[in-house]
Amino acid sequence: MFPLQKTKRALIISILVFFIVFSLNAFFVFFIYKERDVVSEMKEGFITELKKEKQLSSIKNLIKTTEKEQTNLNLCFVANDAVVDFIKSIETMSKNAGISMSIKSVGVSDTETIKEIPVETLIIEFMTEGSWVNTYNFLSAIENSTYEITIDQMSIDKISDSVTGKKTWKSVFVIKVIKI
Amino acid sequence: MSNLLPKKEKELLQKEYFIRLVIVILWLLTGSTLLSIGFMVPSYVVLEVKKNTAEEQINLLNESILNKNSAETEKKSNTIIVKVEVLNKQDKISLANFVNKIIESKPTEVHITDFLYNKVQKKDTADKVITIRGTADERDSLLKFKYDLSKSGLFKEVNLPLSNLTKNEDVDFLVNLTLKEEIKTN
Numbered sequence: 001m002f003p004l005q006k007t008k009r010a011l012i013i014s015i016l017v018f019f020i021v022f023s024l025n026a027f028f029v030f031f032i033y034k035e036r037d038v039v040s041e042m043k044e045g046f047i048t049e050l051k052k053e054k055q056l057s058s059i060k061n062l063i064k065t066t067e068k069e070q071t072n073l074n075l076c077f078v079a080n081d082a083v084v085d086f087i088k089s090i091e092t093m094s095k096n097a098g099i100s101m102s103i104k105s106v107g108v109s110d111t112e113t114i115k116e117i118p119v120e121t122l123i124i125e126f127m128t129e130g131s132w133v134n135t136y137n138f139l140s141a142i143e144n145s146t147y148e149i150t151i152d153q154m155s156i157d158k159i160s161d162s163v164t165g166k167k168t169w170k171s172v173f174v175i176k177v178i179k180i
Numbered sequence: 181m182s183n184l185l186p187k188k189e190k191e192l193l194q195k196e197y198f199i200r201l202v203i204v205i206l207w208l209l210t211g212s213t214l215l216s217i218g219f220m221v222p223s224y225v226v227l228e229v230k231k232n233t234a235e236e237q238i239n240l241l242n243e244s245i246l247n248k249n250s251a252e253t254e255k256k257s258n259t260i261i262v263k264v265e266v267l268n269k270q271d272k273i274s275l276a277n278f279v280n281k282i283i284e285s286k287p288t289e290v291h292i293t294d295f296l297y298n299k300v301q302k303k304d305t306a307d308k309v310i311t312i313r314g315t316a317d318e319r320d321s322l323l324k325f326k327y328d329l330s331k332s333g334l335f336k337e338v339n340l341p342l343s344n345l346t347k348n349e350d351v352d353f354l355v356n357l358t359l360k361e362e363i364k365t366n
Contacts, residue, residue, distance in 0.1 A: 004192060007199045014206040018213075025213045028220055035227045042234040049241045056250055059257050073263050115258040119266060140276040148267060151275050154297035178266050180259070 099130025
């Protein structure tokens with residue numbers, strides 16, 4: 001009598017052991033491949049971060065070395081808290097030019113956000129009165145100001161006093177300047 | 181050699197042999213699979229070491245970036261970029277130069293009383309127009325003034341309406357000067 005039952009049991013055990021080991025192997029292979037992908041992703045991330053860090057360093061250096069140019073650039077714009085200073089500077093220009101000046105309106109338009117930086121257009125309307133030469137000098141002073149002023153509208157009229165016959169020039173200016 | 185085993189016993193024996201052969205093959209396969217698992221262990225260890233090293237390096241780098249106030253630097257650089265962009269968009273003309281040129285071109289017989297500068301909106305552009313109002317002692321002086329302005333090269337169009345030329349003396353006039361540059365509004 002051959003121990004067939006015993007052999008069959010050994011076969012079943014062998015099959016079970018083989019499948020367990022094979023599954024373990026498959027799991028291990030899958031796990032290693034997954035880990036390899038994770039490591040390569042991490043390496044790529046590291047390289048990207050390294051590039052970012054290098055760029056950041058160079059940008060920081062650039063910002064440091066161009067401080068003078070930045071100061072000049074800042075002078076072209078009205079700072080958010082310096083609207084009054086800007087109006088005062090226009091008034092000083094009119095005084096220096098020898099003409100009288102009165103502000104009619106101050107407003108803000110075209111508010112937009114570029115790269116998370118709010119950019120606004122400050123619009124100022126004002127009237128002046130004085131001689132032709134002084135009015136012309138004032139116009140030149142506005143245009144040559146460090147602020148990047150755009151004259152949106154301008155009207156210069158010659159006015160003669162009916163009593164004294166004295167001739168003066170009355171002007172209305174609408175100017176725009178960027179507020180950042 | 182004579183066959184002493186009965187047919188049934190013989191079949192059983194063959195079956196037993198086949199099963200044992202399968203068992204041996206299975207154990208061989210199991211052994212080789214275990215061996216391959218053993219060979220994969222060093223790769224796993226190397227990968228784990230690489231992973232830990234990469235994690236440490238990334239952490240160090242992140243700390244370094246954080247120490248450099250990246251957000252502040254980004255805001256600073258963005259502000260500079262925006263300011264330069266805005267400056268480039270500005271259409272800068274010197275009105276004083278135009279006014280000066282008009283005064284230079286003016287004959288003594290022509291007297292200007294008003295300057296008006298405005299933008300006249302067209303389809304997708306806006307013309308910059310200076311309007312001059314005044315009086316001329318003689319019609320010819322006014323025509324010479326118009327001619328000189330046209331030849332100055334500063335204006336795209338010098339428009340003196342014909343109605344201004346009806347009188348020969350003490351001519352009230354209005355001249356529209358369209359500046360050469362156009363402003364893109366769209």
